[in-house]
Amino acid sequence: MTHQPSNDSTDDAAGNASGWPVLEIGRNKKGGLVEQIVIAISVMVGSRALRIGTRMPSVRQFAKCNGVSTFTVVESYDRLVNLGLLSSRRGSGYFVARHDIAASPQAAAHANANANANPSPSPTAIDALTPDLYSGVSEALPVGAGWLPPEMxxxxxxxxxxxxxxxxxxxxxxxxxxxxxxxxxxxxxxxxxxxxxxxxxxxxxxxxxxxxxxxxxxxxxxxxxxxxxxxxxxxxxxxxxxxxxxxxxxxxxxxxxxxxxxxxxxxxxxxxxxxxxxxxxxxxxxxxxxxxxxxxxxxxxxxxxxxxxxxxxxxxxxxxxxxxxxxxxxxxxxxxxxxxxxxxxxxxxxxxxxxxxxxxxxxxxxxxxxxxxxxxxxxxxxxxxxxxxxRPYKRMVERLVAQLDAARERSIDCLAQVGMAPVARPRGGMFVSAGWPDVQTPEWSGKVIADMALKAGILLSPNEFFMLRAPETVWFRFNVAYTDTPVLQAFLQSIRPR
Missing domain, CATH: 3.40.640.10 (Type I PLP-dependent aspartate aminotransferase-like (Major domain))
Structure with missing residues (x-):
């Protein structure tokens, strides 16, 4: 059975315009209206005043309640979606998606400023939906990709x-x-x-x-x-x-x-x-x-x-x-x-x-x-x-598995040469996740290293892509078909922890 979301919020007052609190925003305050709305809602989400799954007011309801234009509300909601704090579903509206952001105006403003400065993915920054990870047309070495070379x-x-x-x-x-x-x-x-x-x-x-x-x-x-x-x-x-x-x-x-x-x-x-x-x-x-x-x-x-x-x-x-x-x-x-x-x-x-x-x-x-x-x-x-x-299909798959088995062992050996060990010993397939035992820091993280690799012409998939918890150490998912290469070896050796 399909479950349709209710039009009424039973969690809190955010489900309708009459119950929605008027935000402290104004044209005479510091920052534009959109920025003020984004900061205010970010604080409410971060402090859990708005709980995950809460249905936000419609664009028209929010605009009427707070005396702003619908265009302002649409841009504000879009920014909050880009920040990952809200999600949208066509025909149902906007909903609170997560709480994992600092509950302070400064933190929210910083995140919003970054969104303004980088409205679209930069070619020198990587995220889980970086087009180059999926297009197959990039000249970068696709070490973090989920596909194999056509010849395999x-x-x-x-x-x-x-x-x-x-x-x-x-x-x-x-x-x-x-x-x-x-x-x-x-x-x-x-x-x-x-x-x-x-x-x-x-x-x-x-x-x-x-x-x-x-x-x-x-x-x-x-x-x-x-x-x-x-x-x-x-x-x-x-x-x-x-x-x-x-x-x-x-x-x-x-x-x-x-x-x-x-x-x-x-x-x-x-x-x-x-x-x-x-x-x-x-x-x-x-x-x-x-x-x-x-x-x-x-x-x-x-x-x-x-x-x-x-x-x-x-x-x-x-x-x-x-x-x-x-x-x-x-x-x-x-x-x-x-x-x-x-x-x-x-x-x-x-x-x-x-x-x-x-x-x-x-x-x-x-x-x-x-x-x-x-x-x-x-x-x-x-x-x-x-x-x-x-008829050749089964033989093709058997040949593919054999190639992957050999490539996987080579990959584990190559990664060991730069001090990286598997997070878990794989039983087969096309991936090895491996990293260093060093504790992750803001300066030494999978995301930071992946951005460095992208500038060097290498696509890496860092631990942050795959985890809901904050990673303790630095590791990456390696596609074994592309791991045993001098370019990757040289890059990993150059950044290897001493």
Whole structure:
């Protein structure tokens, strides 16, 4: 069932204009009206006078209450969204997203000044959504990227599949395609999953524009602003931002070499009553570790006890050894929603992912998919179908895994030469997260070093991208396909702690 946010706030007086306190702003005060509003709301959020999930007044309500123009309110809200303090949802309004900012006018003013000075991402500064991390067109060495070189994917197989997909029958050029996605691909996925992991029917498979689109549809369908969503910490960086964008509260559960801190998970579930938890069962991003059978069994038991959904991010499954734990296989899609993708074994350009869920939940996900963007690309889905159903595909994946195994060992050795050790020993896959044991400081942090690297022509993904907690040490997620290079070695050696 889709949960629609209420038009009335039950948390505090921020839900309507009559109850909203008049802010102490004025044209004769220091700073423009927008800056005064941003500072005032930042202080209220930081001091928890406005709680996470609180619905802000509409633009018109705020403008009328405080005697300012709607243009001023729109710019103020936009700045607060850019600062991460508010999130917006089309048709629902603005909501308080987080509290982790100093509750002082000076701190808020400093943050706002930085936003004014840098209204768009600078080419010499990096963040989790830096375009160069995703475009693939940058000349910088993509050490922090989430894709592999085309030659490792098997270019010939992918290009041949694309050519076959372009021979689409003329009759298929009208209409938008099937709402669930290309039927032949769904049938193939259902057959493969039923043989290897768990029983699933084609009508339980929904195709998406990649895994991130799948996460968005799930959040749209199963949450409302103010809901708690559990995530792994460290975990997938874009997911944290996406959860906040929907007005939900991401709560991190520590994950390390031994897996998830399930005792902490039980405590947080009892305290926050989460709606969802997102988890990488195998080859977790960024650590490369996998959960044991015992841990997945207990995780399912906790989900049952505290009544929350488990979203299994399973996009690295084909790179993992056979027999690794599967939440979907253990649960049979009763409480588990399984998300897959082909960006790691074929190419991220094809943008095809999948959701496997119960029939009743798939019906709601399809409805939301159609509302948000109609159908997905049949051309892309046909290309994926031709690629994965071709005879060379399994051999291509086996060759890819072997290449990654060798590259991973080389990467760990190269990083050791500059004093860096893995945060956790990966069990496979394309990433190694490694760093130095030195305590992080404002002058010596992953973000500072990543900015230095970008100026040197190297794209790094620092620890801050993946963590909700403040990192204690400095580490990075390294893509093993690009790590064993003299350029990176020279840079890391030059900044190595003495």
């Amino acid at each position: 994917y098997g270019e010939a197989t992918v290009l041949d599949a694309v050519r076959q997909a372009m021979r689409i029958p003329a009759s298929r050029l009208r209409g938008y395609g099937h709402p669930l996605g290309f039927p032949s691909l769904r049938q193939h996925l259902a057959t493969s999953l039923s043989e290897d992991l768990f029983q699933v029917e084609p009508d339980q498979v929904l195709l998406t524009h990649g895994a991130t689109h799948a996460f968005d549809l799930i959040l749209r369908s199963l949450t409302k602003p103010g809901d708690t969503v559990l995530v792994e910490d460290p975990g997938y960086s874009n997911l944290q931002s996406l959860i906040r964008h929907h007005g939900c509260i991401p709560v991190g559960i520590a994950r390390g070499e031994a897996g998830l801190d399930l005792d902490a998970l039980a405590s947080e579930a009892a305290r926050t009553q989460p709606k969802l938890m997102f988890v990488n069962t195998v080859l977790q991003n960024p650590l490369g570790t996998s959960l044991s059978q015992a841990q997945t069994h207990r995780l399912l038991a906790l989900a049952e006890q505290f009544d929350f959904w488990l979203v299994e991010d399973d996009i690295y499954r084909e790179m993992a050894a056979r027999g690794e734990a599967s939440l979907a296989a253990m649960d049979g899609l009763r409480r588990v929603i399984r998300v897959g993708s082909f960006s790691k074994t074929l190419s991220p350009v094809l943008r095809v992912g999948s959701i496997c869920a119960s029939l009743s939940l798939v019906a709601e996900l399809v409805r939301v998919k159609m509302l948000a963007g109609l159908t997905t690309s049949e051309i892309n889905e046909r290309a994926v179908y031709h690629a994965i159903s071709a």
